[in-house]
Every structure is written in C-alpha cells, then in structure tokens.
Amino acid sequence: MNAAHHRVWAEIDLGALSRNAARMAARVGPDCRLLAVVKADAYGHGAVPVARALAQDPHVWGFGVGDSGEALELRAAGITAPVLILGAIIPDEVPMVVRHGVAAAIHSLDRIRSLEAEAEGQGRRAKVHLMVDTGMGRLGAQPARALELARACQVSPWLELEGLASHPSSSRPGHPFLEVQLRRLQALTQELASEGIVPPLVHFANTAGVLGGTGTSLSLVRPGISLYGIVPHDVEPLAGGIEPVLSLHTQVVYLKDVPADTPIGYNGTFVTARATRIATLPIGYADGLPYRLSNQGRCLVRGALAPIVGAVSMDYTTVDVGHIPDVTVGDVVTFIGRQGEGRIRVRELASLVGTIPYEIPCSLGRRVARVYRRGGDVSASAAAVLRPELRQGVADKLDDFDAFGEQGAGARS
Structure with missing residues (x-):
C-alpha cells in the first residue's frame, strides 16, 4: 500500500483472519x-x-x-x-x-x-x-x-x-x-x-x-x-501458528537535523546526547499510540529500529533516525508488524506500557484508516466501517431497513 494515501493506517489481512478461523475450528468437536x-x-x-x-x-x-x-x-x-x-x-x-x-x-x-x-x-x-x-x-x-x-x-x-x-x-x-x-x-x-x-x-x-x-x-x-492472531507469548506454542492480522503504519512527514543538547517535544523530556536526525510522524495518542511509549517505544524505519524520543503527543510522535542511512520524507514507518527483517508484535507494545495485548488494537482511533487485504486485492475501507459517532446514522438507516421481513427470515433459514 502506498503510504502517500494515508497519514496513518492499519493494514488488515483478511486471508490471515480466515486461516485463523480455520485453525480454531480444527480444535473443536465435529x-x-x-x-x-x-x-x-x-x-x-x-x-x-x-x-x-x-x-x-x-x-x-x-x-x-x-x-x-x-x-x-x-x-x-x-x-x-x-x-x-x-x-x-x-x-x-x-x-x-x-x-x-x-x-x-x-x-x-x-x-x-x-x-x-x-x-x-x-x-x-x-x-x-x-x-x-x-x-x-x-x-x-x-x-x-x-x-x-x-x-x-x-x-x-x-x-x-x-x-x-x-x-x-x-x-x-x-x-x-x-x-x-x-x-x-x-x-x-x-x-x-x-x-x-x-x-x-x-x-x-x-x-x-x-x-x-x-x-x-x-x-x-x-x-x-x-x-x-494475538496471544500472550507463553500461550503462543498452544496457538498452532495463528497469524497476526493487523499491522500499524505511518510515514515520515518531516526531517530535522539537530545538534547535541537539543530538547525534543513537550516539556523537553528528551535531550539529544549527540547531533542526530529527528523524524516527525503524524501519529499520536489520539490515534491509539499509547502516551506511555514516550521515550521508550520503538518503530521500524527502513527495516531498522528507531526509538521514540520525547513525549508522544496527540497528533505527532518524534523518533531518532540518525543511525539509519537515507531516511527520506514519505518513508513508511511501522509500529506493529514486519518491515524488512524487523518485527514488532502487539504484545511487545503492551508489555512496554503495562497493559494487555487486547487494549492495543482496541484503542486505535477513528483517524486510523483501515486498509483491507486478501491476497493481491487491497481496499481502503475506513469510511465503510461505521464508527460509534455514526451510530445515530445507523439507527436512521435501520428505520428504513428491516433485515428480517419475510424475505430475510427465509434467507436465514
């Protein structure tokens, strides 16, 4: 998926979802x-x-x-x-x-x-x-x-x-x-x-x-x-190879070279120890990136780990990419999932912020575009998924839609 289409997006692998369902079904009675x-x-x-x-x-x-x-x-x-x-x-x-x-x-x-x-x-x-x-x-x-x-x-x-x-x-x-x-x-x-x-x-x-x-x-x-595809580390051997379905990405929107002793972000909670390059990413706690990842989380840029420096703010996060060659504006940044040889799992983020893995994907905000993939087919469906604030619209639509009239009842049986 071309990062230029979204500021921040979660890619959902529907093929992996179906395979996970089959794995669960294989464990139950006939x-x-x-x-x-x-x-x-x-x-x-x-x-x-x-x-x-x-x-x-x-x-x-x-x-x-x-x-x-x-x-x-x-x-x-x-x-x-x-x-x-x-x-x-x-x-x-x-x-x-x-x-x-x-x-x-x-x-x-x-x-x-x-x-x-x-x-x-x-x-x-x-x-x-x-x-x-x-x-x-x-x-x-x-x-x-x-x-x-x-x-x-x-x-x-x-x-x-x-x-x-x-x-x-x-x-x-x-x-x-x-x-x-x-x-x-x-x-x-x-x-x-x-x-x-x-x-x-x-x-x-x-x-x-x-x-x-x-x-x-x-x-x-x-x-x-x-x-x-999300289970605790000690449960993974029991899970029979279930696959992660979601990956979370953003892109570099700004790069800045800074000298040593430069404070980064709100309240200067991080100060550079050396001259380095700071990448600004358009993802923040309003998108579901936990604030507690400030100065301790990591992401993948060009397949290499880049540390979060400074506070995660509502709309933006800053990372140190001074050790990664050739980073450019528009580069894809991965917070969950694989990039090159690198990988970050949901449970790793959860462990860093002291929560359970369930909370991480459940916290992803409405600004995060959901991009659905099955095999080679990719579709961006953020607008198609009705969010809680649109539920009144759902109710209005349902006023004119009876899912179980005579035809619906027959279709269900």
Whole structure:
C-alpha cells in the first residue's frame, strides 16, 4: 500500500483472519461451530469488513457483539447471519433488537418480560440466550436462578430459548477453574433437560477454552482475540501458528537535523546526547499510540529500529533516525508488524506500557484508516466501517431497513 494515501493506517489481512478461523475450528468437536466475536469493532480491526469476510465460512455460525449498537451496525451493513449480544441490553434498546432479529443474552426476569412484551407487540418471536454465572461474578444468573428464568422462556409463546451460555473467568488456557465452571454449566444443562428444556445451542469456551480444550465439545465456541492472531507469548506454542492480522503504519512527514543538547517535544523530556536526525510522524495518542511509549517505544524505519524520543503527543510522535542511512520524507514507518527483517508484535507494545495485548488494537482511533487485504486485492475501507459517532446514522438507516421481513427470515433459514 502506498503510504502517500494515508497519514496513518492499519493494514488488515483478511486471508490471515480466515486461516485463523480455520485453525480454531480444527480444535473443536465435529458438531461445534464458531461464534466469532467481533465486539469493540472487531478488536479494532473493523467489525463490518471482518464479519463480511467470515460470513461465508462454513465454520462460522454467527457473530458475538458487546452491545446493541454493534449488533445494529452489522445489520445496517447487510449482515444477515445470526448476531448475539453477549452483554446486557437496556430497556430503550429492546425494540430495535427484536425488530432486527438480534439475539440477546438474558440475565434477569425483568429483561425476559420486556423482551416478551416487545416481541408480542411486534408479532415476532425473539431469540434469547440464557447467561449463567458459573464463577465470573459479573453478568449472568446464578445456576439456581437460571433454572427459573429458563422455565419462563420455555412457556412464553414469544421467546425462543435458543442458547445457554456462561462466561469463562480466565483468559489462560488450561486454568483449572475453567473445568469447574464447565461442570457447573453441564450440571444445569442436565437439570434443564430433565424438565424437557433443551436449548439447541450451549456455549462456554473463549480463546482460552479453545486452546486448552475446555468446552470444545459443546454446540459453539466463542473465539475472540485468537481470530486476530494475538496471544500472550507463553500461550503462543498452544496457538498452532495463528497469524497476526493487523499491522500499524505511518510515514515520515518531516526531517530535522539537530545538534547535541537539543530538547525534543513537550516539556523537553528528551535531550539529544549527540547531533542526530529527528523524524516527525503524524501519529499520536489520539490515534491509539499509547502516551506511555514516550521515550521508550520503538518503530521500524527502513527495516531498522528507531526509538521514540520525547513525549508522544496527540497528533505527532518524534523518533531518532540518525543511525539509519537515507531516511527520506514519505518513508513508511511501522509500529506493529514486519518491515524488512524487523518485527514488532502487539504484545511487545503492551508489555512496554503495562497493559494487555487486547487494549492495543482496541484503542486505535477513528483517524486510523483501515486498509483491507486478501491476497493481491487491497481496499481502503475506513469510511465503510461505521464508527460509534455514526451510530445515530445507523439507527436512521435501520428505520428504513428491516433485515428480517419475510424475505430475510427465509434467507436465514
């Protein structure tokens, strides 16, 4: 991709994404499919293009999102595959969720009643997945309470208890408490079956469960970060060669030769020890480059590592390129990914700033163009991915778009 087209861009390899999905599918039972998690704008990769890329994959049953806005964004983009809101919904969201055939995770009798009333009012059944707290301590009904909620769904003519689920409390494959949680979910499944309540879909495993083999014989698994090729260093041997999907780039927009003892950036937190050359890059913390990389992060310029010098500011970052020959304005600069023989991984950035790898791609700002590649085909789709501030436009569009009228329902079956 020609750097001249963008100030800063994330390149998304959709081929790697599909191969990662296939690797995850190879680890589960023959009757188990993937509920691909695309919450948080597909962990910063772009939920709509990611969902479009995976929608035709036979391993993929549907998509998991964090809230109703993310679900409606997929519907507005024409995604008709099953979509499940994994988190809680609030009362004002109920009408649109029902109207557009989005399944909701339920945690309380109040939400069951509000969904039931809305479904009756619209004359269409609403699909729900009962979320059970088996040890996460966050959302989800306690197992004893979950039995009562399942009964309420079972007798309702307007609700379809499509699934039963629980949230793993660990992101570490093989953690012993994951097995405890799974046994609790299976015990509830058996208790429900004894009353003739058999949700067709039961799911538990996240990336850790898939890699550790916990919950992979159920109906669905919910891989998230592994689809995007990001795992902690000590987990990588278990990951079976999953590939990073995202790389992050900018370009040199200004070069300046400076003498020794020159302060660089806000508050002069870096002072040159020798005469050198400073490259200014049009990327800053507003784009998702962590401020804590100030004076400690690195990037790749002409395949060589260049240190960040001075403070990362809102719009710009400065790096020392005095040791790199022939740097020119317009040169591509890589903060995540490969360049020449060099490579910087997401987890390396996360370690430097004391966070988890998930946070790095999720923090990429709306000014970062997303450039999608599959094989030799490249498309810049920043404008095509609806950002949170455009969600009102999504709602307006959905007012004129019913994803699940008669035609939509037939297309889904």
